Amino acid sequence: MEICGAYNHGGPDADGVPLHDFSTNANAAGPCPAVLHRLQQLVPDTYPDPAYASLRAQLARWHDVTPARIVMGASASELIMRLTAASLPDLASVWVPRHAYGDYRRAADAWGLMAEAWEAEDRRHVSQVFAAGSSSSTPGRRSRLVWITWPASPQGDMPPALARLAEALTPEDVAVLDMAYAPLRLDAEACSRAPEGENALPEALAVRACRLFSPNKALGLTGVRGAYLVLPDTPALADLPARLARLAPSWPLGAHGQAMLEAWMEPGVQQWLAESRKTLQGWKATLEAGLLQRGWQLMPSMASFCCARPPVPLPELPGWLAGLRTQGIKLRDAGSFGLPGWVRLGVRTPASQQALWQALDSTTNPRTS
Numbered sequence: 001m002e003i004c005g006a007y008n009h010g011g012p013d014a015d016g017v018p019l020h021d022f023s024t025n026a027n028a029a030g031p032c033p034a035v036l037h038r039l040q041q042l043v044p045d046t047y048p049d050p051a052y053a054s055l056r057a058q059l060a061r062w063h064d065v066t067p068a069r070i071v072m073g074a075s076a077s078e079l080i081m082r083l084t085a086a087s088l089p090d091l092a093s094v095w096v097p098r099h100a101y102g103d104y105r106r107a108a109d110a111w112g113l114m115a116e117a118w119e120a121e122d123r124r125h126v127s128q129v130f131a132a133g134s135s136s137s138t139p140g141r142r143s144r145l146v147w148i149t150w151p152a153s154p155q156g157d158m159p160p161a162l163a164r165l166a167e168a169l170t171p172e173d174v175a176v177l178d179m180a181y182a183p184l185r186l187d188a189e190a191c192s193r194a195p196e197g198e199n200a201l202p203e204a205l206a207v208r209a210c211r212l213f214s215p216n217k218a219l220g221l222t223g224v225r226g227a228y229l230v231l232p233d234t235p236a237l238a239d240l241p242a243r244l245a246r247l248a249p250s251w252p253l254g255a256h257g258q259a260m261l262e263a264w265m266e267p268g269v270q271q272w273l274a275e276s277r278k279t280l281q282g283w284k285a286t287l288e289a290g291l292l293q294r295g296w297q298l299m300p301s302m303a304s305f306c307c308a309r310p311p312v313p314l315p316e317l318p319g320w321l322a323g324l325r326t327q328g329i330k331l332r333d334a335g336s337f338g339l340p341g342w343v344r345l346g347v348r349t350p351a352s353q354q355a356l357w358q359a360l361d362s363t364t365n366p367r368t369s
Contacts, residue, residue: 010332010344011222019328020352022345025153025305027184028283028352029276030220035263039224044255055258062265063230071229071244074252076180076214079227081107083210086243087145087174095146099155099337101178104147118146118165143172148209150177150201151185154337154344156301166204171236175209177201183218183273186281187302208232210240215264218273226257280304284347291345294360305346307334314341320363327359 010023049055056070063070073079084094084107094108098117108115146169151158159165169175201209214227231240253261263269288298288306297309312320321331321343329352334342348356 010330010346013330015325018325018330020348020355021330022348022352022356023330023332024217024222025181025184025303025344025346026217026222027220027273027276027280027304028346028348029279032219032221032263032269032272032276034266034269034272035219035221035260038259038263039221039256042255042259046255048251048253048255048258050251052253052258055253055262058262058265059228059230065230065233068241069231069233071231071241071248072253073227073229074249074254074257075225076178076212076227077103078252079212079229080104080178081110082244082247083174083176083212083229084108084111084113084145085247086240087143090143090172091145091174093144095144097147097149097152097159099152099334099339100147100149101153102336108145143170143174146173146175148175148177148205149181150179151181151301151303153181153303154305154307154332154334154339154342155299156181156303156305156307157299158302162205163202166202166208169208171234174237174240175205176212177205177209178212180212180214180217181303181305182213183215184277184280184304185302186277186284186304208234210237216260219260219264219269221260224256224260226253226261228261277304280347283350283353286350287345287347287353290353290357294357299342305344307339307342307344309342312341317341317343323363324359327355329356329359 010025011021012018052072053067056067056072059070060067071079073082080103084091088111091111091113094104094113094115095118096104096108096115098119105115146165148159148162148165166175209232211230212227213230216222216224216226229244231237284304284306291298291306291308295311299307301307310317310320317333317335321333324331332344332346334340334344337344
């Protein structure tokens with residue numbers, strides 16, 4: 001029996017851990033040595049503080065908010081599920097980027113909610129896009145839950161219509177910026193910004209959107225789960241912290257996740273991250289050049305991953321990817337993101353890239369055979 005169904009993920013699979021795993025977006029320069037050392041020295045023989053008071057106070061200072069606006073979670077996926085549930089019972093519909101992580105839609109499905117797709121590149125004003133989908137909203141309910149990726153996955157770009165989207169939101173709407181990949185932006189602006197890229201947000205969104213953070217990817221420690229929300233200080237959402245608290249399990253964050261988030265804010269860890277971005281910039285340039293040289297199409301990306309289309313006919317793509325997997329190389333099929341024929345590749349080390357080139361160059365191009 002298939003448990004996960006259509007909810008596909010990158011990373012290890014039934015065949016184990018890939019030798020050269022391009023299917024995840026974890027920082028390939030990691031794991032961060034300082035954080036890894038802290039985790040290795042940890043003796044998890046006691047429960048964490050169930051209120052996470054000290055950690056929430058630290059995160060609040062880092063983001064310049066009050067501790068009441070910090071919500072701890074077991075993972076980004078857990079907070080996606082919990083935030084969707086907390087937005088009931090007034091929630092009329094859920095809006096997700098057309099190409100995005102499947103758990104946004106999965107959470108809506110779990111509560112029997114209609115999930116509508118919005119697309120930043122749509123030439124219509126975003127408010128018109130929302131209005132066009134209102135006929136499928138649940139009658140008698142007035143609010144919308146709007147998910148926004150910053151930057152987007154799998155494309156790795158920045159949604160260009162964020163300011164217009166903010167203008168289209170009503171006071172009852174709940175907007176959420178998923179900033180999992182904000183620390184892995186590789187553009188020039190990323191080197192001179194506030195924590196998590198918050199000074200690049202349109203002001204209208206910065207003051208009213210929930211922000212979701214999951215630093216394990218940036219630290220190269222995806223096996224350690226932990227995430228948090230920074231809630232907006234808006235009257236319409238004043239009761240959201242209480243609703244989220246009522247839905248939380250006891251101790252949603254374990255000792256290792258707590259230690260990771262505590263280390264995340266340390267200056268030395270942030271300095272390591274800044275240096276790793278410079279390394280990733282060089283590795284990404286080599287990866288994209290090699291793909292273009294071999295006839296692949298690339299989408300513009302400013303993140304530590306890219307979306308690319310190999311010169312492989314769509315019907316043959318699953319078998320072709322499976323063939324690479326037998327050679328220890330895993331790419332992420334972007335069909336589950338709504339991009340059939342495309343794959344997502346995380347930036348990987350020169351050694352892994354060399355393995356990829358050898359595998360690609362030894363495989364006959366299906367279009368020329």
